[in-house]
Amino acid sequence: MITYNSMVNPHELSRRGWLQAASLLAAAAGSGVAQENAADTGPRTSTVEDRAKRLEWWHEARFGMFVHFGLYSLLGRHEWAMEQEGIPVAEYQQLAKQFNPKPHAARAWAKLAKTAGMKYMVMTTKHHEGFCHFDTKLTDYCAPKQAAGRDLVAEYVEAAQAEGLRYGFYYSLMDWHHPDGARCKTDEAARRRFVDYIHGQVRELCTNYGKPAVLWYDVNWPLTAEGWESEKMNKMVRGLQPEILINNRSGIPEDFTTPEQRIQASAAPWEACMTMNDSWGYHRADDNWKSAKTIVRNLLTCTRDQGNYLLNIGPKADGSIPPESVEILTKVGKWMDNHGELIHKADKCQARRSEFAQFTRQGNTLYVHAYFWPGETLSLGGLQQKVIAAKMYPSGKAVKFQQEEFRVRFMGLPMDAPDPLVTTLAVECDGEPTQDMNALRVNRKRESV
Numbered sequence: 001m002i003t004y005n006s007m008v009n010p011h012e013l014s015r016r017g018w019l020q021a022a023s024l025l026a027a028a029a030g031s032g033v034a035q036e037n038a039a040d041t042g043p044r045t046s047t048v049e050d051r052a053k054r055l056e057w058w059h060e061a062r063f064g065m066f067v068h069f070g071l072y073s074l075l076g077r078h079e080w081a082m083e084q085e086g087i088p089v090a091e092y093q094q095l096a097k098q099f100n101p102k103p104h105a106a107r108a109w110a111k112l113a114k115t116a117g118m119k120y121m122v123m124t125t126k127h128h129e130g131f132c133h134f135d136t137k138l139t140d141y142c143a144p145k146q147a148a149g150r151d152l153v154a155e156y157v158e159a160a161q162a163e164g165l166r167y168g169f170y171y172s173l174m175d176w177h178h179p180d181g182a183r184c185k186t187d188e189a190a191r192r193r194f195v196d197y198i199h200g201q202v203r204e205l206c207t208n209y210g211k212p213a214v215l216w217y218d219v220n221w222p223l224t225a226e227g228w229e230s231e232k233m234n235k236m237v238r239g240l241q242p243e244i245l246i247n248n249r250s251g252i253p254e255d256f257t258t259p260e261q262r263i264q265a266s267a268a269p270w271e272a273c274m275t276m277n278d279s280w281g282y283h284r285a286d287d288n289w290k291s292a293k294t295i296v297r298n299l300l301t302c303t304r305d306q307g308n309y310l311l312n313i314g315p316k317a318d319g320s321i322p323p324e325s326v327e328i329l330t331k332v333g334k335w336m337d338n339h340g341e342l343i344h345k346a347d348k349c350q351a352r353r354s355e356f357a358q359f360t361r362q363g364n365t366l367y368v369h370a371y372f373w374p375g376e377t378l379s380l381g382g383l384q385q386k387v388i389a390a391k392m393y394p395s396g397k398a399v400k401f402q403q404e405e406f407r408v409r410f411m412g413l414p415m416d417a418p419d420p421l422v423t424t425l426a427v428e429c430d431g432e433p434t435q436d437m438n439a440l441r442v443n444r445k446r447e448s449v
């Protein structure tokens with residue numbers, strides 16, 4: 001028998017203008033995918049200056065590991081299996097009795113994250129299925145009170161700390177298991193109980209596990225920010241963890257936005273979360289793996305536009321990481337060993353037009369990252385600054401170049417790509433490197449010479 005404890009304290013909801021906007025967006029949300037941008041309006045529970053300061057480490061970190069781990073890992077059919085296969089709660093919750101990952105499985109996750117050049121981790125402490133990995137007084141449906149008999153969040157925290165990584169907590173507001181998880185929308189007493197439950201668990205997560213760096217809310221169905229009392233909840237969070245970063249999925253914008261399965265820059269700080277195949281939770285048959293090269297390209301795209309890249313692993317039920325993920329991240333890590341500096345210390349980069357390379361920048365140096373190596377000559381169009389020097393990166397070997405009005409050519413390069421993933425050239429310019437493709441298109445002489 002699973003029990004839930006919560007105080008009943010019905011109260012009258014207040015209405016405010018911003019909430020109407022938020023709830024319109026939230027109504028369209030329903031699924032996690034639509035909700036990612038649901039929090040473009042509404043209050044923040046911190047000031048601009050404070051936010052900028054708290055985000056400093058995060059911008060520099062750039063690359064993090066997302067971990068989706070839950071009872072669904074036992075099924076191996078995606079983390080939405082419970083809902084999409086219509087599995088009854090009473091049947092699904094039996095999985096908790098079998099769930100018994102090997103002790104300290106999280107150590108391998110953290111080691112792999114570090115190998116890959118990642119600087120932080122975010123683990124599902126409770127996904128939509130409702131099962132909690134942490135020690136909670138508010139339900140028995142949690143790892144310490146079921147077969148695992150262990151606090152898996154504590155193990156994860158210890159593992160991340162041992163590798164010098166910051167750790168964050170993913171926490172789903174939507175809950176398919178809690179008896180009030182759906183009726184809270186229409187039944188005020190249920191809402192009161194459920195919101196107390198959610199706030200209570202968020203309080204536990206922010207009280208019992210040291211200094212979590214990130215609170216990563218997910219799907220806020222079926223309530224609005226008002227219904228969840230998100231402002232109050234996040235004020236509580238900041239009271240307990242003044243330096244924590246909070247994402248936008250409690251229905252108010254807070255510290256950063258969360259484009260999902262796509263890279264989309266925005267004026268606000270942003271973090272693209274993406275999978276390595278097509279599933280977040282372990283899916284034994286999902287073989288649609290991205291290549292290490294694609295992962296590096298995605299990381300470079302995020303870096304160019306100053307966003308973060310939160311890349312997911314979905315461990316198996318025993319906590320082991322799918323070998324494909326290990327292989328991909330190990331390759332990415334080899335590349336990061338030589339190029340990590342360019343990722344973590346990058347400035348925003350305006351240059352972006354090439355079908356074979358991605359660009360990043362540090363000061364007046366443009367880094368050309370060729371993922372489809374062009375051979376002996378690499379040409380760039382539209383660079384507006386004078387090139388002073390060009391070198392292979394990281395070897396520092398000088399590269400010959402010739403610059404014309406609309407083109408610069410780097411010559412005498414090896415025919416085959418020196419780096420099997422992405423080869424980098426450092427191009428030092430006489431000012432901040434920028435590209436103007438429009439000027440090239442309009443002004444390049446059209447008559448033949």
Ligand code: GLC
Nearest residue numbers: 032033079218219260273280
């Ligand atoms: C969506 C999905 C969820 C996943 C999340 C990650 O909201 O519902 O399964 O955890 O995206 O961003």
